[in-house]
Amino acid sequence: MGRILAADWLKIRGKGLWLLILVGPLGLTAMQALNFGLRFDYMKRRYAGDLWGGLLDNTALFVPMALFLGGTLVCSLMANIEHQTSAWKQLLALPVSRIAVFASKLMLCLLLLAVSCLLLSGFVTALGLLFGFGASAIPVYGILRIGFLSCAAVMPFIALQLWLSLAFRNQAMPVSIGVICAIVSPFTATLSEWLPINWPYLAWTGPHRLYFAGAGLALALLVLLPGAAHFARKDVN
Amino acid sequence: METIIQTADLVKRYRGRAAVDHLNLSIGKGDIYGFLGPNGAGKTTTIRMLLGLIAPSGGQVEIFGKDLRKERLDILRRVGSLVESPSYYGHLSAVDNLEAIRRILGAPKRRIAEVLDIVSLTGEEKRPVKGFSLGMKQRLGIAAALLGSPELLILDEPTNGLDPSGIQEIRSLIMSLPREHGITVLVSSHLLSEIEQMAGTVGIIRQGRMIYQDTIARLRERSAGEMRLVVSEPEAALEEAFRRGYDGMLRTDELRFSGMDDARVALLVKALVERGHAIYRVEEQRQSLEELFLQVVEGEGR
Numbered sequence: 001m002g003r004i005l006a007a008d009w010l011k012i013r014g015k016g017l018w019l020l021i022l023v024g025p026l027g028l029t030a031m032q033a034l035n036f037g038l039r040f041d042y043m044k045r046r047y048a049g050d051l052w053g054g055l056l057d058n059t060a061l062f063v064p065m066a067l068f069l070g071g072t073l074v075c076s077l078m079a080n081i082e083h084q085t086s087a088w089k090q091l092l093a094l095p096v097s098r099i100a101v102f103a104s105k106l107m108l109c110l111l112l113l114a115v116s117c118l119l120l121s122g123f124v125t126a127l128g129l130l131f132g133f134g135a136s137a138i139p140v141y142g143i144l145r146i147g148f149l150s151c152a153a154v155m156p157f158i159a160l161q162l163w164l165s166l167a168f169r170n171q172a173m174p175v176s177i178g179v180i181c182a183i184v185s186p187f188t189a190t191l192s193e194w195l196p197i198n199w200p201y202l203a204w205t206g207p208h209r210l211y212f213a214g215a216g217l218a219l220a221l222l223v224l225l226p227g228a229a230h231f232a233r234k235d236v237n
Numbered sequence: 238m239e240t241i242i243q244t245a246d247l248v249k250r251y252r253g254r255a256a257v258d259h260l261n262l263s264i265g266k267g268d269i270y271g272f273l274g275p276n277g278a279g280k281t282t283t284i285r286m287l288l289g290l291i292a293p294s295g296g297q298v299e300i301f302g303k304d305l306r307k308e309r310l311d312i313l314r315r316v317g318s319l320v321e322s323p324s325y326y327g328h329l330s331a332v333d334n335l336e337a338i339r340r341i342l343g344a345p346k347r348r349i350a351e352v353l354d355i356v357s358l359t360g361e362e363k364r365p366v367k368g369f370s371l372g373m374k375q376r377l378g379i380a381a382a383l384l385g386s387p388e389l390l391i392l393d394e395p396t397n398g399l400d401p402s403g404i405q406e407i408r409s410l411i412m413s414l415p416r417e418h419g420i421t422v423l424v425s426s427h428l429l430s431e432i433e434q435m436a437g438t439v440g441i442i443r444q445g446r447m448i449y450q451d452t453i454a455r456l457r458e459r460s461a462g463e464m465r466l467v468v469s470e471p472e473a474a475l476e477e478a479f480r481r482g483y484d485g486m487l488r489t490d491e492l493r494f495s496g497m498d499d500a501r502v503a504l505l506v507k508a509l510v511e512r513g514h515a516i517y518r519v520e521e522q523r524q525s526l527e528e529l530f531l532q533v534v535e536g537e538g539r
Contacts, residue, residue: 007340014328081326090324090381093288094341095313235291 004096004104011081012108017074021112024070025120025147029127032059036131051133056142057205059124063146064200065182067113067154072161072178074112078105079165088236098232106162106224113158117147146204152213153203155220156196157181163227167234238265241301241389241421242287248295249282249445256282258445259296264423264438267415271436271453272425275534279445280425281321284393287423288318300389317382318391323374327367331358331377334366335384342385352380356410372403379410390414392424396431408435429530443534462523464502466492469515477512478505 012018035058036043047054082088092098121143129135157178164174181197188197193212196219203212242264249257257279264270274280285291287298289309298305300312326334335349353359356376361369366377375395382390392411396404412435414420426432432439433453441449449456468474471490478485478492483505485494494505502519509516 003340003343007337010333010337010340011326011329085324085327086322087324087326089290089320092290093313093318093320094338095310096341097310236285
């Protein structure tokens with residue numbers, strides 16, 4: 001597994017994946033820089049009791065959307081490296097189990113998303129400090145979970161995207177699904193909390209946020225099983 | 238001779254239509270096996286099944302005496318392959334392409350320089366592969382197949398789309414492999430002329446069925462042609478031949494004899510010379526292998 005991951009690590013070089021990983025959190029932070037920067041006095045008054053909390057809450061509104069879009073693109077770009085010249089037939093004729101190949105792609109995808117979440121935490125912290133919210137008041141746990149908990153809750157979606165992206169050469173379907181989810185997600189918040197599309201946001205707010213993150217991970221495993229089984233059995237043409 | 242690849246009644250059906258139909262393939266160690274057939278005959282499908290890329294609908298594949306279904310990874314560790322169009326990562330250089338595969342194989346690092354040298358890509362290894370010509374990509378594919386020092390090399394149409402000098406280069410490379418490294422090679426093509434100069438054994442497949450499998454020498458024998466003699470007095474010469482029990486005929490003032498071995502040719506010529514005939518030409522007129530191939534492909538298996 002480690003050897004395949006090392007190979008995959010090499011292959012994503014120069015494909016724009018790292019750029020995407022950087023641009024996602026940078027964009028989210030830039031939005032808040034504008035949001036706060038343009039009406040700084042108003043925002044400062046509004047969140048007077050908890051400046052950091054206000055910044056995080058405002059950021060968190062857009063994290064699910066970014067995760068849907070980013071996850072889709074990461075999966076699709078990664079799969080495309082193999083699809084482009086039908087490199088699957090070369091890769092899968094090597095002495096590696098298909099499950100290991102699938103697992104390696106999953107690991108790489110999670111790794112990239114984790115880096116992105118970490119960058120988001122870093123950028124938001126930097127922005128807060130820049131605004132002078134005070135280093136002593138930094139809510140470390142809140143800053144870490146802004147990306148990571150939502151990321152855990154978005155896992156079923158990532159598992160589905162990975163499956164579709166790896167299984168089908170035509171990336172139109174997975175990318176469409178991803179974009180639709182990203183666009184629709186802000187408007188489904190009023191619907192049932194049983195809908196997985198709401199989980200990334202629910203994993204940030206409310207008393208049961210850990211449940212939603214946990215439910216995300218559990219459902220992701222359920223989606224991964226058929227995905228991996230299909231990948232292991234499918235004919236490579 | 239030890240058998241490297243053995244398939245038993247291999248079948249692959251796509252929606253009820255058999256792309257490969259009860260195929261029995263047998264390849265001996267150290268051989269270069271030419272796998273021939275027109276486009277769409279099932280060559281690539283068979284090769285994909287040999288590599289475990291697609292699952293057979295029926296039958297068995299044994300490679301190195303092991304069942305492919307049970308010991309796929311053990312088998313693939315000893316196999317190098319190039320299937321159809323070359324697969325490569327265009328954004329990476331040749332070295333990085335090989336490195337990505339090397340990391341999976343766990344082969345030593347120096348092996349990259351070795352295989353680049355074997356396919357004569359040394360000097361181009363730092364350029365992104367997307368700028369390579371088709372021939373160079375094809376050679377990179379062969380380098381990738383050789384990276385794990387395989388005992389069996391499976392090459393699907395390795396000369397497809399190459400220019401004559403490229404074909405020649407790859408051909409001599411393939412021919413050197415069994416000699417120098419003891420590698421068994423399975424190479425497919427839709428052109429007999431490409432295969433006949435390097436293969437020891439050929440298998441001809443048509444509509445998924447194996448319709449001919451034997452050594453190339455046997456195939457040549459089947460194409461043994463007529464002996465053609467041009468002499469000063471054809472009619473008298475033919476009579477002389479008849480008297481000696483040769484079965485010939487006269488066509489456009491030339492004598493034609495079929496099924497002659499060397500000794501009988503020599504005896505006839507000697508007899509004619511002794512009788513005072515002037516012999517201008519003794520030629521063998523062969524049916525070309527390509528003609529025979531077409532005849533086998535079209536005529537049999539129906």
